[in-house]
Amino acid sequence: MEILTNEVKITGVKINYFFYCKRQLWFFTHHINMESNSIDVEIGKEVHEEYFNRNKKEIAIDEIIAVDFVDNNGIIHETKKGKKLDRGDKYQILYYIYYLQNKGVKNSKAVVHFPLYNKKEELELQDNDIRVLKNAFKEITEIEKSDKPIEVQKMSKCNRCSYYELCFS
């Protein structure tokens, strides 16, 4: 499988960061991680632990992806503390589906739960998504190998980012 033989390991989090912010991805792939300072991340972890505690949780596969849990039908279940998926979250989960399909799991799809908003959303992998993902693999590898991150660009989402203080100090 192509993504496994890649010299740069593409993990789910990297996919997420790639779509969220390429500067953050560079920091993350160089192990400058800011999330331990983030209250949002702490809340996310609590939500995660609070729900579905009867099911087996956090299944790590090949140290590449970590899904919240997979049910008997091979469907991936994820929990999110917010009320919708951003592009990074969406592709992170689509990548899980892609990864499992490549491992031979048939009919895999994902259900995302938003327990704080009492709703859920289903995700299926389309051909177009595969093209987007494959392109991301290539770019992630390049970002990881480069010796500097891209220049800082102020965007509205920066204010909520756990890397904000690092980028703008």
Next chain:
Amino acid sequence: MKRNYYITKNCELKRKDNTIYLEYNDGRKPIPINDIESIYLFGEITLNTKAINFLCQNGITVHFFNYYGFYTGSLYPKETLLSGYLIVNQVQNYLDLDKRLTISKELIRTASHNILKNVKYYKKRIDELTDKVYRIEKEAENIENAKSISELMGCEGRIRSIYYSTFDEIMGSKFEFKTRVMNPPDNEMNALISFGNSLCYTAVLSEIYRTQLNPTISYLHEPGERRFSLALDISEVFKPILTDRVLFKLVNEKIIDKNDFDETLNFCYLKEDGRRKFIKEFDDKLATTINYPPLNRKVSYRTLIRLECYKLVKHILGISQYKGLKMWW
């Protein structure tokens, strides 16, 4: 925001379930683990491995002070934020003298800017300081020409000694100071400076722990010599901002007086009450917020220390040049 806990009374520090308890002779006090930033132990405190393990698991640094209030060491939990890439670059910036000088010069430039800011503030009221401001400014010019770390350190030493010579004037000779003496301090003022600087050092160390920086690899001070020397480096920037300003207030507003020192030991040590007053002012200072334009937010003085670490990280990685925190307020 998490808080620093300063424990000055004798007690037992225990873990019960997932909470830390302070057990005194006459009762106990719980402290929620998620509320702790760092712990400072001043009294005679008993703690067992169960408590130590629990604190370490939660990444809480514990700073120890002896009977006389001297800093003796820290419990520095296992590093969880590790970046081999950053450490390699941190070392590389040390090995290359030009790179090492670049960082060291900016540290001293920033420290002397902050020192001058303090003296100039009092110059408005005290004419005698005009000459000393001039002398510090003159000495600071040598920073740029320094070709070696020892030259730079010499320059820093001279600035500091002129600076300390202003203390008697700034604080109206309430306590006589003369010259800076450490280990052990020889009078009240030296005792206050030593105590304040150790609080500053530990505050910086706690913040370094929250970053990927390795605390033993430093630039101005020699790395890893007895201490976490990167904390000494960064402290240079913050001593005038934190320690000295707190000190001026404590003395000038007569919050601390002769009775706060242990007379039997030549006034060289702060008594428990004196320490408590100092700690209170210092901690209030750390929690005070100011508007920080680059972030377009209000940040606490403690966050300013963290931001200083981030700027160093970016400099070390070649992302952006380190510019020290020069007081503008």
